[in-house]
Amino acid sequence: MSEQTVLGPTLEIDGEIEGDEDLIIQGKVNGKIISLKSLTVDSTGNVEAAITTNNLNVSGKVTGNVEASDKVEILAAGKMTGDIKAPRVVIADGAKFKGHIEMGVD
């Protein structure tokens, strides 16, 4: 089992999170997130941050710009406002999104 950090539903962070392991956010984060592995915003999660990651999964709410080196996926329950820069973007039926998408198309 790979290392995994879980920020529970009542946890609120104002500031900067940096990490080299999978991160699951069930609470609230305001600020900046830099994750070299995958970042999951669960259904109870509420993130207002500039995000740099490898892989982002959104089931909760995300406000802010995202730069992912691999993939951004907004699941059916997910809500996202902000710009996405990623080579692969998946938006599920039911998901809400407002922003710009840049996939690096020539």
Added chain:
Amino acid sequence: MANKPGLIGKAIRIKGELRGLEDLVIEGKVEGNIALRKHHLFIERTAVINANAQVDNITIKGELTGNTDAVDKVELTSTSKLVGDIKTPRLVVKSGARIRGSVDMVVPLPEGLLEEVTATASYAAETTPAETTPAESDPVGHESTDSSDEAWH
């Protein structure tokens, strides 16, 4: 899963304000402020914390620099290192723990703990007469030796 405490893993660094209403285990680095009202904070061996902590309970196995304000208890294990002031009604320090800072234990005890402490204290009073009797009999012993000294004359 809901009962499992949240975890900040070894490879995570957080800079800023951290608040929560749940138990939390930190293995990584945190800089700033940690507030877990009515909950337990576990600072694991790999953790390096540079923050003030306001908690109910804190168990420190790693490194903490900052002031700790615990409503119930602070526990420092043998691998812990603490630089900062502690304010708590109950403090446990295991052999091997390193501390630099002042300790203030004159703080109001949380509800329920007062009864627990008085119960233990009265139990201790019941069990310690063996300890108190020699102390009380000591001056009597002196007097008797004095009188026996006089008797010697």
